[in-house]
Each structure stands twice: as structure tokens, then as C-alpha cells.
Amino acid sequence: MLDLDGVRENVNIVIDNGYIIAVGDDTQGEEIDCSEFVVTPGFVNAHTHLGMIFLRGYYDDSNLHIWLSKMWEEERKALRETFRLSTEIGILEMMSYGITGFVDMYFNPEDVAEFSELYGIRAAAGMTFLNSINDPNQVERVQRSLKKSKFFIPIINVHSIYSTDEKTIILAKELAEELKTWIHIHLSETRKEIYDTKRKLGLFPVEYINKLGLTPYLHAVHLGWVSSWELEILKASRSTAHCPTSNMKLATAGAFPFYEAKELGINVTIGTDGPASNNSLDIIREMKEAVLLQRHSYWDTRIKALDVFTAATLNGYKLLGVKGGKIKPGYVADLALFDKYSLRPLAKDRLLSNIVYLSTGDYIKKTILNGKIYDKKELTQKIRTIYDRLESLMEKA
Amino acid sequence: MLDLDGVRENVNIVIDNGYIIAVGDDTQGEEIDCSEFVVTPGFVNAHTHLGMIFLRGYYDDSNLHIWLSKMWEEERKALRETFRLSTEIGILEMMSYGITGFVDMYFNPEDVAEFSELYGIRAAAGMTFLNSINDPNQVERVQRSLKKSKFFIPIINVHSIYSTDEKTIILAKELAEELKTWIHIHLSETRKEIYDTKRKLGLFPVEYINKLGLTPYLHAVHLGWVSSWELEILKASRSTAHCPTSNMKLATAGAFPFYEAKELGINVTIGTDGPASNNSLDIIREMKEAVLLQRHSYWDTRIKALDVFTAATLNGYKLLGVKGGKIKPGYVADLALFDKYSLRPLAKDRLLSNIVYLSTGDYIKKTILNGKIYDKKELTQKIRTIYDRLESLMEKA
Incomplete structure (x- = not known):
């Protein structure tokens, strides 16, 4: 009930x-x-990449790994201002969808911090460790400069175990420990990730992350191919996030074991993922998608409206560490x-x-x-204005 | 492109x-x-049950067969006026979503005919053969009374092979032949349907329907568990409809073979299914859902935006026999x-x-x-008024 x-x-x-x-x-x-x-209650979008608004609709038609390489190519060329405008649009869009808190992984956490204070939206974000895009030492420097404030929570973002080396992952863990925060990471997302990790290291992704000591700090996202014994490990994690639309659109073919995770007492949240892979930031639609994917994949109707609603509200606030x-x-x-x-x-x-x-x-x-109180009409009007600036920037590029 | x-x-x-x-x-x-x-172009919702608006949100949490028995129980008790108001709301909602044509299966085709002429929306509908709910002779009488008009196309609705007997299915075929129309049927929707049909008749559902001579008249809906050789049979059909959301929500676990059907030259359309199983009539959301389900189920990204857009526009008009x-x-x-x-x-x-x-x-x-031209705001206002009447009727019941 x-x-x-x-x-x-x-x-x-x-x-x-x-x-x-x-x-x-x-x-x-x-x-x-x-x-x-x-x-x-307001909704928490537990996983997104707001700075990617400029890539919305740019490329939709391949599996995750090919898609990622396309994204990285564009991101390397993009202007800092493009990220900033994208982020503000993303925040305003989310606010118009009833989202009152979110977790972001991108390259402009200072913007996220600024806009979260400006609008009063609860945001967890950090610079992202991603070896092919940036230097870990530089990420560390940015990370140390981020300060917790009324609405902003600095967190450690690690893109994935296949895109960052072990030294960097250990650095991320040490930073999380020292700065008393948590680690947000894409984990067990594709069959390729599982296969490559097992082949190279003899371990499954969560086993590997656990061996490096990250489990207590972990907000693990996707987990479409997580095994039952890895789920047991994740009982000691902070949280997990299910992003059904993005997984389906990128044909990762996995399905996060929502029911089992819930039964184990793991904190399950819901994320839209970024505007270039969903391509919407609508968390209400994402709740329905979670029910649909679960029912389709597990051939039963055990996951119900209340499960996804709780995941997108109460569990989201638990993740953020806010009483909401x-x-x-x-x-x-x-x-x-x-x-x-x-x-x-x-x-x-x-x-x-x-x-x-x-x-x-x-x-x-x-x-x-x-x-x-924010009114939808005012938010829509504001989004238009910023989109005008973003589009003119994109045309120049 | x-x-x-x-x-x-x-x-x-x-x-x-x-x-x-x-x-x-x-x-x-x-x-x-x-x-x-x-x-x-306007969109065609190729499969729905508009009269079920009054059951929207009433019961969401079981597989198809249990769910159906719950629905039939309520439908037997419902007033004719409840169906009528539900149908008008459904039509107006669809219009507000850009839907300009639809295929309906329910028990009040006269209302559909009347409203389609009133609003100018293209509608294909008929009385539904369903043994546990109505008498086939009475269905035939209603059917013979329906007249084609500018916007309304009378069709033969057969609920399914598991809910109508063989004699009734043959009657439906003869009617389609005589009245020069087509047959709209739920087919190969669940594992149970496949298993029961094969066990009882030694045939798969499409094989059985084909044996009874229905193939050329067929608009076959769902087909989540259709086999490759049955798909070959369906090359001779009029059309097929994919209803991803309803299939997923009811945990049928099947996935219509969209790509294979398209490659075989079968007409593929998209339907929201009814408001009690989706529960939305939004065909735009349904297009995305079709891409998502296909990509998830077939582990590749072959089905693209253009495929579902074509299915929901051009192919829908092909089904209706209208140049649109x-x-x-x-x-x-x-x-x-x-x-x-x-x-x-x-x-x-x-x-x-x-x-x-x-x-x-x-x-x-x-x-x-x-x-x-219909304006969204006016449609929304009109929907409110009719919902007020439906809700007061529901309260009395």
C-alpha cells in the first residue's frame, strides 16, 4: 500500500x-x-551527465562502446562555455520535471556547484577521472578545490574501470576517504566490460572494485550484468542506480536485478543517464521504464509502481544524505x-x-x-533563452 | 536518411x-x-481499447491472463454509458497527442463511428467476438449494422484464439469476406497462448489462424512469440502491430521481431494498446518504447527512429487504406x-x-x-468536462 x-x-x-x-x-x-x-516529494535523478545537452540527438545508433568513442571525440573539441550552458539547461529542464536533486558526472563541477546554489537544487558532482580525456593530477586539483555548500555535495567521479587505470582508481579511493565523500562510477554495464575484466584480471567488475577497497564509498550505476555474488558484495555499498532507458537504447541488453537488490537491502535509485543517451531527463518517464524493463526481463510483475516511486524519491535522498x-x-x-x-x-x-x-x-x-516555488512556464521561458545562446555557440563551432 | x-x-x-x-x-x-x-504527418494508433479508460490505473500488477480475467469481471458490470464516455475521452486524448487515426477493439463500435464522424478522426472498429462476454450471433448483428462512412471503417474484431471458439473464428472470417473488410486480433501474445495452442491443436497460433483461412484479412497484434516460419505466413497478411509497453507491463516477455518483419515486407504498425494496460495513449512515447524494447531484446541497434516513425505514420495509413x-x-x-x-x-x-x-x-x-485544426488547450478543456461526467458515473456504480 x-x-x-x-x-x-x-x-x-x-x-x-x-x-x-x-x-x-x-x-x-x-x-x-x-x-x-x-x-x-521531489524526485532525485541519481545519474546523469548534464553537460551533454549539446550532444542530444547527435548520434543515436550504436552500442555503448562505439557510441562513447563518438561522444569523447566531440567532448574533446567542445568549448567550456558549451558545457556550462548545457548544464544550466539540464538543471532547468530537470526542475521543470519535478527533480529536486541529482548526481552528475562530467567535466564542469564548478558550474554544477554554482547553479545548484543559484536555484537551490541539491547536486552531487565532481570532476571525472577518465584517462583518455584528462590528467588524473589535474582532476585531483579540481576535486580538492570543490567545497561542500548548502546545496552542493562534491563527490568523486570515476568514469569506469575500462576507461581509468588502476593507479587512478586507487587515487580516487584515497580522495574519497580523505575528503569524506563517495564515489560515483559506471559499473558492470556491458557484456564487453564483464568479459574484458574477467579475461584481463580474473575478476568480475564488482569483485575488482571491491579488491581495491572502493565498496563502502560506492554509488554504482547500471549493473546490468552484475552477478548474484557481486550483489552480495554491494550490500556494503552506499547505493546503486538503475538507468533503464539508456541501457536499452545503447543495447547493453542487461537488466539491473532490482528485486534482488531491494531484497538484500541495497539502496536502489533511478537515473535518466545523460541527454545524449536517453535522450530525455524526465525522471517520471524513467520510473515507468524501470517497471517495464524489469517486468520484461524477469518475466514477472514483482516490481511495482511503489518500488520505482520509492527509488526515485526516498532512496534518492538517502543517497544524497539529505532528510527528504x-x-x-x-x-x-x-x-x-x-x-x-x-x-x-x-x-x-x-x-x-x-x-x-x-x-x-x-x-x-x-x-x-x-x-x-518554481513555475513550469517560467522555467520553460528561461530554458528557451539559454538554448538560444547554446545554439548560436554550436553554430559557430 | x-x-x-x-x-x-x-x-x-x-x-x-x-x-x-x-x-x-x-x-x-x-x-x-x-x-x-x-x-x-498525423500518427495512427494501430491497436487500442478506448472504452477501457474507466479501468485506467485500476489494476496493474499481474501477468496478462490474470489481468484479463480482472478486466472482464469489471467490463461485465459496466454501464454502456461508461464505455461511451471512456471512448470519447480516449479519442480526445489521442487527438491531443497528434493521433489522427486508430484501430479499436471493444464493445461499442457505434460510439466510435459517431465520434469519428464528429471529430474527423479516422477510426477502424467493430464489435468484438469474445465468447465469455457476448453471443457471437449478437456480435454478427451489430457488425452487419455498422456502415462505412467518411471517417469510420467497420472491421471484424476477434479477441484471440484462446477466448473465441473455432466456429466463431470461422464466422468472423466469413463476415470479413462478405463485408470486404479485415480482421483485428490479438495473436501469439504470451507463452501460454503458444503452449496451449500447440498442445491442443498441434499447431502454433499463426499456423492455426492460417489453416482457418484468415491470413489475407489479418491485422495481427502483439506477435511477441511468433516463430520465424509463422512470420513467413504473415507475408500474406494485411498488417501487424507492435505494442511494446503493454507487452512489457503485463510481463509477456516476448518481443515482436520488428526487423525481420520489416525485411520480409510485412506492414509493421505501432499501437499503445488500451489505457488499462499501458496506461497512456501517447503514440509518441510508444515509438520510443518500440526502439528500446527492440534494442534490448535483440542486443543490437538495428531498429532506429525512422523505423518506428514510419510504422506510426505511413504504415498506419497503409493499414487504414487511406492515402496519408x-x-x-x-x-x-x-x-x-x-x-x-x-x-x-x-x-x-x-x-x-x-x-x-x-x-x-x-x-x-x-x-x-x-x-x-484542433488546439491542445481546447482538447484538454473538453477532456476535463467529460471526465467529470465519467467520474460521477463511476462513483455511483
Whole structure:
């Protein structure tokens, strides 16, 4: 059954200083009329690469490894300003879809830090270790310069075990230890990664990462080809992220073992992945996709709307280390307001189904970030302006 | 490469009497300003059950066969007016998503006929043969009363080979022959259907249907478990429909062999299936889902945006027997107008990608049906009014 702290209709929520302080019928204070809306906690996009907006729709038609080489080629040529504008567009788009927190892996964490403070969106990001693109020492320097702030959490980004050498992975671990943060990495994504790792090192990817001591710091993303014994190892990890659309579009053919991970008590979150592989940043659509991929791959209907909803809200906040994901006093005032006339037939016991299976991020009309209300129309207008600048930059290139 | 007749930007389209009569820069006539839009042909939803809107979100969590028994239980109790209101909502929703034609299987074809004429949406529908719900003789009577009109095409609906007896299937074939129409049927949808048919009759589902002489009349839906030799038989069929979301949500675990069917020259279309199994009627989302399911299931990226776009436009019109699905003189003026500021970065060679992988039906702001323009806002308003009536009817029940 649906927890009442998850989806609310006809309720007053009192917010003070960024926190929910009361929920009920008889609350007092300044009122925002929510009679037209269904309210849920804000959503956390647990894996993305916002700086890739400029590559959205650029190249869609190959498997992950060929696709990556195409992306890296373009990224090496791109201007720093292109990344920056892409990131701002990405953040605004996500806000318009009810996303109130995210985890980013790219090459401009300073921009992410700045925009997260500007808009009040919770962001975890860092410079990314990726041997063919940058020098590990330089990544370390940027990393040490990043400061935790009200909305920004510096994390260590390691692209993958096939794109960074062992020395770099160990450096990443030491940094995570010293800076008291966590490690965000693509792991066990493709058959090729599994095969190559096993052949070269005699170990499966998670076994290898565990041997290097990374497990307690780990936010492991994809895991489409993780084995049952590796899942046991991941019980000691911080979190995992499932990105169904990107996996399917890039034909990785794997399916993250959602049910087993959940049963083991592993923190399961949901990510859209980047705008060049999804190509949408709509976390609402991603929740549905997770149910669909799970049901298709495991030939049963064990994964339900509530599982993906919890993954995209409560578990996302657990990952970020922020008390959020519930409509409850003491939780952060990060909320998504759905147009209730789109979630029909409107019956209390169908609300969650209509959110997950019927709606998209476009059904959300207002997003509340730490108590501050953003209107979809204003966000759309702002996105247009920045896209104009990005497009003119792209035309010049 | 994208055919220019598929997606157009900055173009003038002249419409007369429901047909496109000129496309270009220098056309003359009354002008509708489309500078804010990207134009595509209208979309055909090749398989749905609109009357099930009242069951949207009612029950989501079991495999097809258990789910069906739940649905039939509710359908036996439902009022005729519930089906009617559901159907009108479904049609208006589809129109708001750029759908200009559809194929419906339910129990109120008279309503479909009436609404299709009212709104100018092309509809193929008929009474449905389904032994546990209705009497075949009564279905035949209704069927004989349906008349082809400007927008409505009476077809023969057979629920499936497991829910209708052989005598009824033969009656359906004779009716199709006599009334010069086609047969719309769920076929090879689940492992159970394959197993039971083979065990009982010694034949696979398509082999059986072929033995009864139905192949030339066939619009076969689902085919998630069709074999390669049955696909050869289907070369002689009218059409097939792929409904990825519904198949995945109901854990049928099959994957329609899209690439092989296309290579054999079989007409492949796309359907959302009904609002109780998808639960959305958004054909734009369904195009993406088709790519995702294909890539995931066949471990390659052979199915591309253009394949699903063609299936949902040109092939849909081929199924309906209407000259549509292209922006070209002589074709029907059924068009979808996407807000171009949502399809970004806006570059000509990314338009199709952004339509299929980024957008949803909500990016469509106007739909043109046979030359008549419908605005999204007006449609949304109208949907609200009818939902109010449906919900009050549901509350009384």
C-alpha cells in the first residue's frame, strides 16, 4: 500500500526555512492554493551527465562502446562555455520535471556547484577521472578545490574501470576517504566490460572494485550484468542506480536485478543517464521504464509502481544524505506539484498508478526547491533563452 | 536518411477539402502561421481499447491472463454509458497527442463511428467476438449494422484464439469476406497462448489462424512469440502491430521481431494498446518504447527512429487504406504540430531524434484532422468536462 507521506491530495503543507513543519487540514500560515494539484516529494535523478545537452540527438545508433568513442571525440573539441550552458539547461529542464536533486558526472563541477546554489537544487558532482580525456593530477586539483555548500555535495567521479587505470582508481579511493565523500562510477554495464575484466584480471567488475577497497564509498550505476555474488558484495555499498532507458537504447541488453537488490537491502535509485543517451531527463518517464524493463526481463510483475516511486524519491535522498523524500514534518521542502486533472480517473487508490504509468514530467506544473516555488512556464521561458545562446555557440563551432 | 515528406520545418502547406494540395515556400492561400512548429504527418494508433479508460490505473500488477480475467469481471458490470464516455475521452486524448487515426477493439463500435464522424478522426472498429462476454450471433448483428462512412471503417474484431471458439473464428472470417473488410486480433501474445495452442491443436497460433483461412484479412497484434516460419505466413497478411509497453507491463516477455518483419515486407504498425494496460495513449512515447524494447531484446541497434516513425505514420495509413502519412500533395491533411522550442538543440538532422527520443505527445500543440485544426488547450478543456461526467458515473456504480 501507498504510504501517505508519498502522494497527497487536498492537504495543507506548512514550510519554514526550507523544511516542512506541518502537514494536515488545520495548519496555519501563509497559504499557497494547491487544490489543483497532487503533491509528491521531489524526485532525485541519481545519474546523469548534464553537460551533454549539446550532444542530444547527435548520434543515436550504436552500442555503448562505439557510441562513447563518438561522444569523447566531440567532448574533446567542445568549448567550456558549451558545457556550462548545457548544464544550466539540464538543471532547468530537470526542475521543470519535478527533480529536486541529482548526481552528475562530467567535466564542469564548478558550474554544477554554482547553479545548484543559484536555484537551490541539491547536486552531487565532481570532476571525472577518465584517462583518455584528462590528467588524473589535474582532476585531483579540481576535486580538492570543490567545497561542500548548502546545496552542493562534491563527490568523486570515476568514469569506469575500462576507461581509468588502476593507479587512478586507487587515487580516487584515497580522495574519497580523505575528503569524506563517495564515489560515483559506471559499473558492470556491458557484456564487453564483464568479459574484458574477467579475461584481463580474473575478476568480475564488482569483485575488482571491491579488491581495491572502493565498496563502502560506492554509488554504482547500471549493473546490468552484475552477478548474484557481486550483489552480495554491494550490500556494503552506499547505493546503486538503475538507468533503464539508456541501457536499452545503447543495447547493453542487461537488466539491473532490482528485486534482488531491494531484497538484500541495497539502496536502489533511478537515473535518466545523460541527454545524449536517453535522450530525455524526465525522471517520471524513467520510473515507468524501470517497471517495464524489469517486468520484461524477469518475466514477472514483482516490481511495482511503489518500488520505482520509492527509488526515485526516498532512496534518492538517502543517497544524497539529505532528510527528504517524504511529505512529513522535519523533511526538506522539496516537492513536485502535478496537475490533478491529468491524473484521471481521479481516485485515491489510482493516484500512484496514474503518476507512474500515465504521467510524464510535463504533468508537473510547479516544483518546490527548499521551500522556493518554481513555475513550469517560467522555467520553460528561461530554458528557451539559454538554448538560444547554446545554439548560436554550436553554430559557430 | 529522413524523408523530407516526414518532418518539415519552415514550410507552407496548402490544404483544400481535407487534402494537402501544395507544399513549399511560395504557396498561396489563407495562412496559418506555423513558424513556432515542426510539422509531421498525423500518427495512427494501430491497436487500442478506448472504452477501457474507466479501468485506467485500476489494476496493474499481474501477468496478462490474470489481468484479463480482472478486466472482464469489471467490463461485465459496466454501464454502456461508461464505455461511451471512456471512448470519447480516449479519442480526445489521442487527438491531443497528434493521433489522427486508430484501430479499436471493444464493445461499442457505434460510439466510435459517431465520434469519428464528429471529430474527423479516422477510426477502424467493430464489435468484438469474445465468447465469455457476448453471443457471437449478437456480435454478427451489430457488425452487419455498422456502415462505412467518411471517417469510420467497420472491421471484424476477434479477441484471440484462446477466448473465441473455432466456429466463431470461422464466422468472423466469413463476415470479413462478405463485408470486404479485415480482421483485428490479438495473436501469439504470451507463452501460454503458444503452449496451449500447440498442445491442443498441434499447431502454433499463426499456423492455426492460417489453416482457418484468415491470413489475407489479418491485422495481427502483439506477435511477441511468433516463430520465424509463422512470420513467413504473415507475408500474406494485411498488417501487424507492435505494442511494446503493454507487452512489457503485463510481463509477456516476448518481443515482436520488428526487423525481420520489416525485411520480409510485412506492414509493421505501432499501437499503445488500451489505457488499462499501458496506461497512456501517447503514440509518441510508444515509438520510443518500440526502439528500446527492440534494442534490448535483440542486443543490437538495428531498429532506429525512422523505423518506428514510419510504422506510426505511413504504415498506419497503409493499414487504414487511406492515402496519408506524408506531407505531400494528394495526401490527406492529417498533421501534428510540435512546439519547435521543445525539440532542441534545433538542428535539421536532429529533428527526428528529438521527436522520437525526447518528446512526448504533450509537445504537440495542434493536431490537424482532415484539414480541421484542433488546439491542445481546447482538447484538454473538453477532456476535463467529460471526465467529470465519467467520474460521477463511476462513483455511483
